[in-house]
Amino acid sequence: MECAQIKREEVVERYLTGSVGPQERESFEEHYFACEQCFAALQAHRALQAELSASAPQIRAMPAPNPTAWRWTAAMATAAVVILAVLGIRWGMKPDLSPPAPPTQTMQPGPAGPSLAELARFDPPTYTPAVLRGAQDEAMRKFRAAMKHYRQGEYARAITGLREAAKLNPKDAGALFFLGVSYLLSGQTDDGIAALQQSVALGDTPYLEDAHYYLAKAFLHKNDLAGAEAELQKTVQLKGDLESKAQELAQAIQALHRPSH
């Protein structure tokens, strides 16, 4: 393998994402063990990959560059220009013809209340590793390794490990819970909801209350107020540590229902 081929065939990226075959991988490894330039490129890509992984939630949180949305935006902008032009002509002829519009019922909060997006936000739930002195099975080992990434804010990496842990032990409510939360923090809300619901389905586990609470947050993110309220009700019924937080959140959602004037 040669430097030019590595560059041309984007071997570094494919190597890092596990998209190379065993022979190509071996060949590239032998190459970078002897080539300063390609090893520097690999290290730079790895550092970039780690940073992107750590910043994934912020990057995903930015408005999605959706082509359909852009087309609609352009079309709406054109339409707005036309409408304004027409209205401009009318207003030009009748300057006093614009009575204030009646207040409409909206889901927006009053000036003092938090918005739906603010209510949906949350800090990553803390994970404190337990001191385990006995034998650990592979699922537990994977879980703990994944949670190291979680604690460093590397949610994409945490997801990979937690998925493996949950696959090895489908009754591990903790792995499913933190998998769900990691998905939510990576902007993959539907996957997050599915994992949290699996954690809930395991019944009375130490993660039941938390799973209901973060499901409420996920539903808020999807503008599903009824779904969020149902999950908060279940959180309150468990009368655990999150009871008062869940009540406060439910009240804030109720305030969103009230029309603003």
Next chain:
Amino acid sequence: MHFHPRIVAMAVVRLRDSEAAREIAQEALLAVLVALREGKLREPEKLPAFVSGTARNLVNNHFRSLREQRNTVALDPETPSVVNLATEAELAEQRQTLRGALERIDPRDRIILLLTLVEGMNPREIAPRVGLSAENVRTRKMRAIRQVTEELQKLSRKKGQTPLSAETVS
């Protein structure tokens, strides 16, 4: 030629476990040293291939031992490593450089980089998500990677080293 960071890189990419990678790197270097002392390497120019082969064997052995460890005592992944290859300050400087470089590129290019390097998607898969052609995605991706890695390599040149990576002090 510094083999240690290369072995760590190879093991991390394959194992996704920085602590195991560092252990393998130590073990591989020791094995290479013993082999050299015993005169097992007759052609010095083949040293890089010899080291990468030794490291690869150890990574494969590690995989096998993981499969066998299912019912035995596993290593505690929380055990802190004593091998720190770079200081926290150096890593922080690198992160700052990367963050700054990422902030300066187009938001769409940041998403392209994320989908490429974290999600492992190819330009054809990314194209419909960002509203560009696959060719355009490829061009933008290459340009963005070049912009970001150039800043990183500038920092590395200033310090006279190859870029650090995420696991060096973790």
